[in-house]
Amino acid sequence: MNQNNTKAIVAHKVTKSVSLPSAQKNKSEKQLTILSDIELTIHDGESIAIVGASGSGKSTLLGLLAGLDLPTSGEVHFYGKAIHTLDEEQRAQIRRSDVGFIFQQFLLVPSLTALENVMLPAELSDDKSLRDKAKSLATEWLEKVGLGHRLDHFPNQLSGGEQQRVAIARAFITQPKLLFADEPSANLDTENGKLVEDLLFELNQRSNITLVLVTHAPELAARCQRVVTIHGGHLTEEAKSTQDTSEGEVDNLDLAVSEAISNAFYS
Numbered sequence: 001m002n003q004n005n006t007k008a009i010v011a012h013k014v015t016k017s018v019s020l021p022s023a024q025k026n027k028s029e030k031q032l033t034i035l036s037d038i039e040l041t042i043h044d045g046e047s048i049a050i051v052g053a054s055g056s057g058k059s060t061l062l063g064l065l066a067g068l069d070l071p072t073s074g075e076v077h078f079y080g081k082a083i084h085t086l087d088e089e090q091r092a093q094i095r096r097s098d099v100g101f102i103f104q105q106f107l108l109v110p111s112l113t114a115l116e117n118v119m120l121p122a123e124l125s126d127d128k129s130l131r132d133k134a135k136s137l138a139t140e141w142l143e144k145v146g147l148g149h150r151l152d153h154f155p156n157q158l159s160g161g162e163q164q165r166v167a168i169a170r171a172f173i174t175q176p177k178l179l180f181a182d183e184p185s186a187n188l189d190t191e192n193g194k195l196v197e198d199l200l201f202e203l204n205q206r207s208n209i210t211l212v213l214v215t216h217a218p219e220l221a222a223r224c225q226r227v228v229t230i231h232g233g234h235l236t237e238e239a240k241s242t243q244d245t246s247e248g249e250v251d252n253l254d255l256a257v258s259e260a261i262s263n264a265f266y267s
């Protein structure tokens with residue numbers, strides 16, 4: 001196990017609600033509570049999967065933990081910093097230096113090539129050596145995800161799976177402390193899915209990067225040290241066997257976790 005006792009993220013009493021305009025005239029807005037009283041502590045170097053049915057609030061939680069979004073109430077601490085008290089610019093500064101994010105919808109910049117998209121976070125970095133190496137690092141990461149032959153393609157000239165791999169290379173380039181990945185292998189074929197998943201866990205284990213991922217794939221969730229489930233706006237965690245499942249040994253998956261995952265996906 002790689003994790004130490006440093007707390008990477010602490011979510012305390014986190015609630016997220018949104019206002020929905022009423023369909024009927026003269027009726028007031030409705031409040032929709034997506035997440036209630038979430039308590040979650042993630043230690044440095046851990047790998048953790050967030051699972052749950054579609055619409056249960058996984059992407060919402062990931063956005064809150066990464067400081068992309070703010071809770072309606074409650075606290076989110078990022079390496080001891082209370083990010084719920086920071087403004088957008090201060091949160092953006094933390095994200096630029098410490099966070100990589102693989103979005104469910106990729107969010108590539110359409111007017112930039114694959115190479116330029118991957119270079120972007122390095123070029124925006126406060127670290128001059130990273131800025132200077134942006135092009136060579138971007139080329140290297142695109143080669144690692146199997147896209148060395150697509151450097152000059154724009155996003156609309158790439159398949160869905162290729163766009164996803166560009167988004168993954170973009171998240172890796174700054175070697176962030178924390179990597180958030182929303183369904184990182186959902187659009188990939190078996191071979192490329194495995195390649196990307198192996199890269200995620202290689203980074204987690206070799207570089208001690210904290211990995212927080214959302215997935216619908218029980219095999220991928222099983223590779224993480226911890227699995228938490230969102231259901232009805234609440235978060236639960238099943239105790240997992242102490243055996244290391246990092247090599248993807250589904251056989252090692254604790255039965256309770258397996259049940260929790262299947263309940264979350266199929267209920």
Ligand SMILES: Nc1ncnc2c1ncn2[C@@H]1O[C@H](COP(=O)(O)OP(=O)(O)OP(=O)(O)O)[C@@H](O)[C@H]1O
Pocket residue numbers: 018020032034052053054055056057058059060061104
């Ligand atoms: N800005 C918003 N306004 C209204 N409803 C929202 C908003 N954002 C999210 N929701 C609702 O909150 C719920 C949770 O959304 P979220 O995207 O977090 O789900 P998810 O678990 O990631 O689902 P999926 O597995 O389909 O990606 C959904 O029912 C969604 O419709």
Ligand SMILES: [Mg+2]
Pocket residue numbers: 058059060104182
């Ligand atoms: Mg989602």
